[in-house]
Amino acid sequence: MAAAAGLVAAVAAALGALLMAPGLSQPDGQGAPGPRGGAAAAERRRSGRMDQALLLVRNELPAPGLNLAARSGSCHQCLYQFLAFVPPSNESLRKPGTASVMVDTQHPLTLLLNSSVGDRDLCKIQYHFGEFGNYSLVVKTLSTSNQTVSCDLIINEGPINSYLPILFAFLVYVGILALLIAGRLLMKIDTVRNWVYKKLNPRATDRMINSELGSPTTTDSINCDPAPQSWSSGSRQRLRSLDTFRGLSLVIMVFVNYGGGKYWFFKHESWNGLTVADLVFPWFVFIMGTSIALALGSMLRWGSSKWKVLRKIIWRSFVLILLGIIVVNPNYCLGPLSWDNLRIPGVLQRLGFTYLVVAALELLFTRADSGTWEGRFPALQDILPYWPQWIFILVLETIWLCLTFLLPVPDCPRGYLGPGGIGDFGKYPNCTGGAAGYIDRLLLGEKHMYQHPSSAVIYQSTMPYDPEGILGTINSIVMAFLGLQAGKITLFYKDQPKQIMSRFTIWGIVMGVISAILTKCSKEEGFIPINKNLWSISYVTTMSCFAFILLLLIYYLVDVKKWWSGAPFLYPGMNSILVYTGHQVFANYFPFKWKMQDSQSHAEHLTQNLTATTLWVIISYILYRKRIFWKI
Structure with a gap:
């Protein structure tokens, strides 16, 4: 059920929008009446832009005119942004001055009207406009004696409910899931199962998909999505939950990378805070660390030397970094790739480097046997034997804290964590990301960084900033190390599910x-604050809490x-590198993308993005049946 977790997160908003959708209002003699009905909605989509509404300002005050400014509710400590000048009314013709503007509908807005002379504030209105809605703001004098001014917001034409496509898609996937469950229940009936097997003559792989044996055995290898072996060296069973977790993260990542239906909550947060899109990458890093613990122990138990394993670690890290720079580099959209505009950081690059550090760190201290530790504190047997690793991680985190809060950044306050631009009332426009941005610009150069950070939309920042930059990689290592801890828990408490679950619970509470x-x-x-762009330590602990x-x-x-069984997330989880690389490379090819009839429709974008994501799940399922797994 592609992107189901993201859709569930948005269903509450969809239901709320269905119940709270604004009604139509048209007071006599006020506002600007518009066409009604479904044709009107289609016409508005053609004439307007997604996530915007039309606002007509009517000024019935005499000279001077008015200035209209706005501030987004998601923009913390931001300056008001000028929208339009509204001319004064013409008293001789009894005609009000008017101005029309498009306003954002993704977040609540604060509108500010003031006089163009003297800068006197007349009114301030907070309102959450609806998509493709038609509104009027009428400014008039209530009392000439004390110059009382009223500002009335009128709904000329109600907005569309942009959350209906999410609700519809959710119900479709729930229906598919119900059919699959019903089919599986029918297959438990001997008569039905024998008839189906007789007609279809399935291979052994088909029967294995829903069996308790798990996924196919793979060769002993470790990579960014290694095949974790069982807790006992003699068993060939896998921990399907790890593949399922990895696949869940990957499916949501593919969905949001394809656009997430162009909904704001399926895009990365502009700066502080979390959206659905901000959850998946750290979860992928976390489960990578978990897999490292299981795979390394398995390889050493099978007799591989540490030098041989280290060579594999280095090679796979190098291949991951190379794939990120050469194959899925976003700067291909600027034309043929060259060193002048090559983006050096990236998702696969960060995964590769993080994997190199954490896997090498674990290899240095891991043992071929994972038996019970005979120390003074057996309850801490998954921690105390590895105290040098913890010291290394604490030193790394100390470096991050010192660089973040003590490094002098030119023309910026020390320890600045803000987005720059119009944030912080416009005091530090060129300080995006503070020390993290400064280090990247200094060491990598502005042309080798991400050019369109999420802060540019709301905070109107102009400086390049890379969310996969150098300083944030330190905390991605910490995130993977916490995932490594989850892997050690499963090793040290093998065949003790209650102990494993209690340890996961404790770690989740501690991180929370x-x-x-x-x-x-x-x-x-x-x-x-929690910040995905910075990969702040609070972001790491919060995502680790969720991950545990x-x-x-x-x-x-x-x-x-x-x-x-883990389906359908199990299948992409076992071919994660192929799915991630493939969805990036073929993103603009049919059937993953096509020319839309109405590019301003959330429904069409959502259909396209869900179709593309579902196709990758189906592809991974077919590869699973054919036992094709891409390991590097």
């Missing part, structure tokens, strides 16, 4: 408490109770 302290349980006012809890649930359902 640390996040609550760092953020003060707020989006903007914490010591270190989610892995706990999947492990319980898939590997303990076996109530869920």
Whole structure:
């Protein structure tokens, strides 16, 4: 069920929008009446832009005119942005001055009207406009004696409900899931199963898909999505929950990379905070660390030397980084790739380097046997034997904190964590990302960084900023190391699911408490806010909290109770590099993309993005049946 987790996260908003959709209002003699009905909605889509509404300002005041400015509710401590000048009314003709503007509908807006002479504020209105809605803002005098001014917002034509496509898609996938469950229940009936096998003559692989044996055995290897072996060296069973978790993260990542239906909550947060798109990359890094712990132990138990394993680690890291720079580099959209505009950081590059550090660190201290530790504190047997690793990670985090808060950045306050642009009331327009942005610009050069950061839309920042930059890679290493800890838990407490689940729960609570302290349980006012662009430590602890809890649930359902096979996320999870690279390379090819009839329709974008994501799930399923797994 492609992108199901993202859709579930948005269903509440869809239902709320269905119940709270604005009604139509047209007071006599006011506003600008417009066409009604479905044809009107189609006409508005053709004439307007997605996530925008039309606002007509009517000024019934005499000279001077008015200035209209706005500030987005998602823009923290931002300057008001000028929208339009509204001329004064013509008293002789009794004709009000008018101006029309397009306003954003993704977030609530604060509108500010003031006099063009003297800069006197007349009114301030907070409102969340609806997509393709038609509104009027009428400014008039209520009392000439004390010059009281009223500002009335009128709905000329109600907006469309842009969340209906999400609700419809969710119901479609739920229906497909119900049919699959019904089919599986029917297959448990001997008569039906024998008849189907007789007609279709399936291969052994088909029967294995829904069996308890798990996925096909692969060769002992370690990479960014290694095939984790079982806890006992003699078994050939896999932890399906790890593949399922990895596949879930990958499916949502593919969906949001394709556009997420052009909904704002399927895009990365402009700066501080979280959206659905901000969840998946750190989860992928986390499960990579978990897989490293299982795969390394397996290889060493099978007699591979540490030098041989280290060579494989270095090679696979190099291939990942090379794939990221050469194959999926986003600067191909600028023309033929050359060193002048080559983006050096990237998702695969960060995965490769993070994998290199964490796998090498684990290789240095891991043992071929993962038996019970005979120390003074057996409850900490997955931590205390590896105290040098923890010291290394703490030193890395200290480096991140020192560079972030103590490094002098030209023309910027020390320890600045903001987006620059119009944020912080426009005081630091060229300080995007503080030390993190400065280090990248200094070491990589502006042309070798990401040119369109998410902060540019809301905060109107102009400086290049790379969300996969150098400084943030330190915290991605910390994220993978926490995933490595989850892998050690499964090794040290093998055949003890209650112990594993209790440890996951404890780690999730600990990470959650640390996040609550760092953020003060707020989006903007914490010591270190949650920020995906910076990969702040609070972002890492928050995503680790979610990862431990989610892995706990999947492990319980898939590997303990076996109530869920892991499908369909299991299949892309076992071919993650192929799916990720393929969805990037073929993103603009049919059937993953086609020319839309109405590019301003969320429904068409959502259909296209869900179709493309579902196709990759189907492709991974076919490869699974044919036992084709791309390992590097």
